[in-house]
Structures are given as structure tokens and as C-alpha cells.
Amino acid sequence: MERTLSIIKPDGVRKNIIGEVVRRFEKNGLKVAAMKMAELSKKEAEGFYAVHSARPFFGSLTEFMTSGPVVLMVLEGDNAIAKNRELMGATDPAKAAEGTIRKDFADSIESNIVHGSDGPDTAKFEISYFFSETEIVR
Ligand code: CMP
Secondary structure, eight states, rough: OEEEEEEEEHHHHHTOHHHHHHEEEEEEETTEEEEEEOOOHHHHHHHHTTTTTTTHHHHHHHHHSSOOOOOEEEEEETHHHHHHHHHOOOGGGGGTTTTTTTHHHSSSSSSOOOEEEEHHHHHHHHHHHOOOOGGGGO
């Protein structure tokens, strides 16, 4: 059993596909163990993506992530990290496989609908960035 952090980004919320994204997770064996909506502050977005702070797209990415509400989720299941990444598809929708969330709905490498943790250490950091243990069901 593994946990991962998923974010439905502002573009996903704007496109009214929260239900569709969650449906894909649930249909593929992932359970929602925590869920809330939030409007990230610039500081929160910058802290979350601190690992990308030197990248040229950092300013634009944090602007985008604060452009509207997001849905924050803890997903749980066997190989949840890899499973979530498989369902999302490649970061760049142009390179994402058929049937993935990003291939089906994303407009660009930045506005790519969803975020998912990329490994166990990242998942731990990212889950604790937005959720306390008492907010996650067992
Ligand atoms: P995400 O999986 O949330 O991780 C970092 C995010 O930065 C990524 O999805 C994209 O939204 C964004 N990103 C990654 N690479 C680029 C890029 N080359 N240009 C713009 N945004 C990017």
C-alpha cells in the first residue's frame, strides 16, 4: 500500500473535469484517502515547487498554480505513485500516451491538468505539505 499526492490544477477545475479525473483514479484501483479544494498563495506554490525554483518557467508555473482553485488529494493503493503517473501521462501532453489524462485534456506542458508525486520521498514531502495525518483516512 502506497500513498501519493495528486493535484487537479486550476485548468482542470476550470474545465469542470474534477469528477472525470477522480473517476479515472477510482476506476484504476486508487482510493481517495484525503481531498480538499484550496486557492494556493504565491508563497505556497513557490514552496511546493521549490525544487524547480531555478527553472526559467518557475515564475509562470507559480502564477498558473495560483490562477484559480485546485483540488488536493492523497491517493492510496498498490504502487500508487507509479499508477498515478501512468494515468496522468507525460508532463508534455504532446508526448503523453493515448488515453492518459494529459493527452485527453491538457493544453500545454505548463497547463497540464494534474500533478502527481514522482517518487516516495517526494510523495512524503508533498503530502505533508498540504495535509496533516489527522486529515487522511486510514
Ligand atoms: P508537474 O508535474 O506539476 O511538475 C512541475 C510542473 O512544471 C509541470 O507539471 C508543468 O506544469 C511545469 N513544467 C514543466 N516543464 C515545463 C516547461 N518546460 N515549461 C513550462 N512549464 C513546465
